[in-house]
Amino acid sequence: MSEGDGQQGVALTLDEVRSLARRVLRAAGLAGDHADAVAETMVAGERGGCASHGIYRLLVAANTIAKGKVVRDAVPVLTEPARALARVDGGGGFAQLAFETGKPVLVAKARACGIAALALNHVVHFAALWPEVEALAAEGLVALAFTPSHAWVAPAGGTRPVFGTNPIAFGWPRAAPNPPFVFDFATSMVARGEIELHRRAGRAVPEDWGIDAEGQPTTDPAAILDGAMRTFGGHKGSALAAMVELVAGPLIGDLTSVESIAADGGAGASPLGGELIVAIDPAGFLGDAVAEHLVRAESMFSAIEAQGARLPSSRRYAARARSLAEGVRIPEPLYADILALEASLTA
Amino acid sequence: MSEGDGQQGVALTLDEVRSLARRVLRAAGLAGDHADAVAETMVAGERGGCASHGIYRLLVAANTIAKGKVVRDAVPVLTEPARALARVDGGGGFAQLAFETGKPVLVAKARACGIAALALNHVVHFAALWPEVEALAAEGLVALAFTPSHAWVAPAGGTRPVFGTNPIAFGWPRAAPNPPFVFDFATSMVARGEIELHRRAGRAVPEDWGIDAEGQPTTDPAAILDGAMRTFGGHKGSALAAMVELVAGPLIGDLTSVESIAADGGAGASPLGGELIVAIDPAGFLGDAVAEHLVRAESMFSAIEAQGARLPSSRRYAARARSLAEGVRIPEPLYADILALEASLTA
Numbered sequence: 001m002s003e004g005d006g007q008q009g010v011a012l013t014l015d016e017v018r019s020l021a022r023r024v025l026r027a028a029g030l031a032g033d034h035a036d037a038v039a040e041t042m043v044a045g046e047r048g049g050c051a052s053h054g055i056y057r058l059l060v061a062a063n064t065i066a067k068g069k070v071v072r073d074a075v076p077v078l079t080e081p082a083r084a085l086a087r088v089d090g091g092g093g094f095a096q097l098a099f100e101t102g103k104p105v106l107v108a109k110a111r112a113c114g115i116a117a118l119a120l121n122h123v124v125h126f127a128a129l130w131p132e133v134e135a136l137a138a139e140g141l142v143a144l145a146f147t148p149s150h151a152w153v154a155p156a157g158g159t160r161p162v163f164g165t166n167p168i169a170f171g172w173p174r175a176a177p178n179p180p181f182v183f184d185f186a187t188s189m190v191a192r193g194e195i196e197l198h199r200r201a202g203r204a205v206p207e208d209w210g211i212d213a214e215g216q217p218t219t220d221p222a223a224i225l226d227g228a229m230r231t232f233g234g235h236k237g238s239a240l241a242a243m244v245e246l247v248a249g250p251l252i253g254d255l256t257s258v259e260s261i262a263a264d265g266g267a268g269a270s271p272l273g274g275e276l277i278v279a280i281d282p283a284g285f286l287g288d289a290v291a292e293h294l295v296r297a298e299s300m301f302s303a304i305e306a307q308g309a310r311l312p313s314s315r316r317y318a319a320r321a322r323s324l325a326e327g328v329r330i331p332e333p334l335y336a337d338i339l340a341l342e343a344s345l346t347a
Numbered sequence: 348m349s350e351g352d353g354q355q356g357v358a359l360t361l362d363e364v365r366s367l368a369r370r371v372l373r374a375a376g377l378a379g380d381h382a383d384a385v386a387e388t389m390v391a392g393e394r395g396g397c398a399s400h401g402i403y404r405l406l407v408a409a410n411t412i413a414k415g416k417v418v419r420d421a422v423p424v425l426t427e428p429a430r431a432l433a434r435v436d437g438g439g440g441f442a443q444l445a446f447e448t449g450k451p452v453l454v455a456k457a458r459a460c461g462i463a464a465l466a467l468n469h470v471v472h473f474a475a476l477w478p479e480v481e482a483l484a485a486e487g488l489v490a491l492a493f494t495p496s497h498a499w500v501a502p503a504g505g506t507r508p509v510f511g512t513n514p515i516a517f518g519w520p521r522a523a524p525n526p527p528f529v530f531d532f533a534t535s536m537v538a539r540g541e542i543e544l545h546r547r548a549g550r551a552v553p554e555d556w557g558i559d560a561e562g563q564p565t566t567d568p569a570a571i572l573d574g575a576m577r578t579f580g581g582h583k584g585s586a587l588a589a590m591v592e593l594v595a596g597p598l599i600g601d602l603t604s605v606e607s608i609a610a611d612g613g614a615g616a617s618p619l620g621g622e623l624i625v626a627i628d629p630a631g632f633l634g635d636a637v638a639e640h641l642v643r644a645e646s647m648f649s650a651i652e653a654q655g656a657r658l659p660s661s662r663r664y665a666a667r668a669r670s671l672a673e674g675v676r677i678p679e680p681l682y683a684d685i686l687a688l689e690a691s692l693t694a
Contacts, residue, residue: 082461082631084431114429115625117462119632142598158656162647170590181593183586233580239530239659242647243517246528250644251489252632258650259643278462278625284429285466285599296606297597300509300589303605309505312586 009329017055017328018043024338027345028062030094031073037096041127046328049319052193053128055330058338060126060270061094062345069269070094070124076101084113087252090123095275098123099132106279107139114284118277119252125149126270130184130313133171136279137180143171145184146248147275150261153188154228156238159215161228164257164271165192166244173282174301175294179320181301183312187241188229195221195229248276356676364402364675365390371685374692375409377441378420384443388474393675396666399540400475402677405685407473407617408441409692416616417441417471423448431460434599437470442622445470446479453626454486461631465624466599472496473617477531477660480518483626484527490518492531493595494622497608500535501575503585506562508575511604511618512539513591520629521648522641526667528648530659534588535576542568542576595623 012020021039026032038061045053064070074093078101080086086105090098102118109116129145136143149164169184186192189209198205199221207217210224218224231237249256254274255263263272282290301311330338359367368386373379385408392400411417421440425448427433433452437445449465456463476492483490496511516531533539536556545552546568554564557571565571578584596603601621602610610619629637648658677685 081634082628083459084463085461085631087632112430113460114432115462115464116431117627142594155651155654155656158651158654160650160654162650162654168587170586172590172593181589183590185583185586232583235659236532236579237583238656239517239532240515242528242651242659243519243530245647246519246644247489247627249647250640251627251629253636253640256643256647258647280464280594280598281429282598284432285434287428289600293597293600296603297593300592300596300603300605303507303509304502304505304589307502307505307507307509309502309585312582312589 009331010335011327011329013327014043014047014323017046017330020338021055021058024058024342024345025061027342028065029072030061030065034072034074034094034097037100038094038127041096041131044131045128046330047320047323048316049323050128050316051331052191054328055338056334057126059341062341064124064126064269067267067269069264069267069272078102078105080105080109084109084116085119086116087119087121089121092122092272093124095120095123095125096127099275099277102277103132103135106277107136107141110141110279110281111283115278115280118279119254120275120277121252121254122272123275124270124272125275128184129167129169129275130171130182130316132277133169133184134180134182136277137171137173137182140173140282141171142173142280142282143169144278145169145275146244146277147271148245148249148255148257148260148273149271150264151257152192152229152261153231153241153257154211155242156231156235159211159228162258163187163231163238163241163245164260165229166241166257168240168244172297173294174298175291178298179313179317181297181311181313185232187231187237187244189232189237190229192225192229195224199225248274252276356678357682358674358676360674361390361394361670364393364677367685368402368405371405371689371692372408374689375412376419377408377412381419381421381441381444384447385441385474388443388478391478392475393677394667394670395663396670397475397663398678399538401675402685403681404473406688409688411471411473411616414614414616416611416614416619425449425452427452431456431463432466433463434466434468436468439469439619440471442467442470442472443474446622446624449624450479450482453624454483454488457488457626457628458630462625462627465626466601467622467624468599468601469619470622471617471619472622475531476514476516476622477518477529477663479624480516480531481527481529483624484518484520484529487520487629488518489520489627489629490516491625492516492622493591494618495592495596495602495604495607495620496618497611498604499539499576499608500578500588500604501558501562502589503578503582506558506575508608509605510534510578510585510588510592511607512576513588513604515587515591519644520641521645522638525645526660526664528644528658528660532579534578534584534591536579536584537576539572539576542571546572595621599623
């Protein structure tokens with residue numbers, strides 16, 4: 001670890017990020033297996049140049065732990081409710097270990113049946129979904145993932161929050177050396193963290209990001225945080241947000257975003273609820289012709305990139321290559337906050 | 348059937364729409380079982396107040412038949428490539444009969460395995476997807492459907508067509524008397540027919556609908572039809588459009604939109620290719636607690652409607668109720684065109 005050398009922030013290798021995250025999470029009281037699993041998603045965030053899902057989330061996770069809104073030593077319990085379905089009851093713990101518990105069974109079921117689904121239930125979720133669909137794509141599977149959050153987002157044509165930021169993630173396997181085709185986006189116009197950042201910076205936001213508590217358009221980020229965010233893409237994004245609520249809420253017997261924020265009771269902890277992950281084995285429909293047809297997908301990717309358009313995740317993958325070679329930079333105030341947190345936890 | 352009586356257009360009962368559609372499709376040379384299946388989707392379009400997917404499509408279907416771009420008497424062939432997968436090779440015929448052939452097996456597999464998928468291959472597609480997901484929701488299943496089309500839509504950040512209008516449809520079962528929660532939308536900014544309508548009317552379109560053949564923004568609908576349409580919701584809609592290409596193209600061994608328009612060879616026929624339909628049985632995850640959890644979905648629908656926002660398909664369901672009671676009105680010029688078509692086919 002070294003400071004300075006001309007660039008901004010504290011320079012860390014990814015191993016140093018990992019060690020720091022594991023140490024702080026353990027100090028916060030998280031069981032070792034959870035701490036390790038949660039730390040990996042923060043490493044993945046930093047590595048991909050996504051600061052908002054990086055080591056910053058130590059502060060978020062520590063808050064959720066301190067508020068008693070996550071079970072620190074929950075033991076995920078796997079069941080198989082149907083031939084092509086798996087379920088992991090996360091017992092109120094963070095989602096990462098629940099996913100790790102269910103992933104091998106989801107992979108096996110997708111390969112055996114052609115398609116399969118995994119429900120994570122009763123988990124606390126604060127991470128991006130792309131690490132999960134990327135992990136499945138790395139196994140050669142096509143994957144979709146959905147999760148509700150807290151009710152912060154109004155339906156199109158409405159004025160009050162019903163939906164969470166309700167991300168949709170998708171992964172598609174590609175032959176080496178290409179990393180999987182992956183996207184992961186909120187069905188809200190922007191991530192909630194974007195609005196937070198504008199509020200902290202005292203900057204106005206575009207008028208289509210949200211509405212105030214009276215349902216009126218506003219460019220004041222604080223008013224939106226007290227009011228409602230908007231979905232992306234008008235009624236289409238709103239329809240997708242509703243779908244995420246349904247398939248990763250009632251369909252798997254878990255909370256909607258309205259129910260999750262009610263359960264939070266103003267603690268400001270991370271959302272509690274479920275996640276649905278669907279995996280499809282290309283060999284199911286294609287048999288021996290998988291490689292032949294995946295090449296046709298590559299033609300589509302080429303047609304996109306040949307005109308100067310980017311594939312989703314291309315920036316993240318470029319950042320990953322840089323981070324693996326050069327390590328990452330953590331803003332000094334954030335690094336100081338994390339060290340202060342660690343000191344307070346170990347005092 | 349009666350004309351006039353104060354309202355515009357030719358008044359038809361839905362049975363009269365059905366008879367007319369069946370008659371014209373048979374006259375165009377379509378085998379009886381295909382004609383009946385295709386006619387039902389036109390009846391559904393008219394009934395739902397969606398003129399662009401109603402009896403107007405007789406002209407579209409007749410053109411595809413006349414150009415030799417559909418196999419008029421194709422016999423769909425069902426196979427079961429994996430425990431939770433079904434596939435229907437449509438043999439180059441219209442998609443409707445292929446779906447009818449595969450639907451019972453998809454339903455049975457979803458109930459047996461918890462989740463299942465049906466691929467339609469080698470079908471000609473010109474209809475909306477909502478009748479299919481609604482039919483599955485009526486069986487108590489959650490359903491998703493995807494299909495590419497012709498390459499008319501540029502990726503976000505690009506200038507040349509790669510994607511089709513690539514619709515995504517979703518259906519969710521609701522207890523009577525509520526019809527299923529259903530949405531079905533193009534991942535392009537608007538349906539291609541919308542741009543056609545503006546061109547015919549000599550009206551400019553909003554600047555975010557498309558670009559001209561040089562990749563420049565334009566409000567000229569003809570220039571967009573020669574150039575490229577845009578996806579809805581910027582890079583998020585573009586990512587979804589790519590997903591539709593992948594899962595209903597290479598994943599099931601069928602054409603991308605670029606390949607479909609190449610196969611068309613300028614004939615202007617309906618897209619040829621595949622469709623992927625995923626069905627999930629709520630009882631898979633919920634067992635005996637289905638009703639209890641579907642009630643929680645109803646709370647979400649109520650929260651949306653209580654603030655004056657509409658559920659997707661609410662206008663269509665209202666139109667359906669009116670059409671069932673009062674029949675429908677067909678614009679006189681369209682009705683005249685259809686009768687002229689019929690006369691030419693039977694001459």
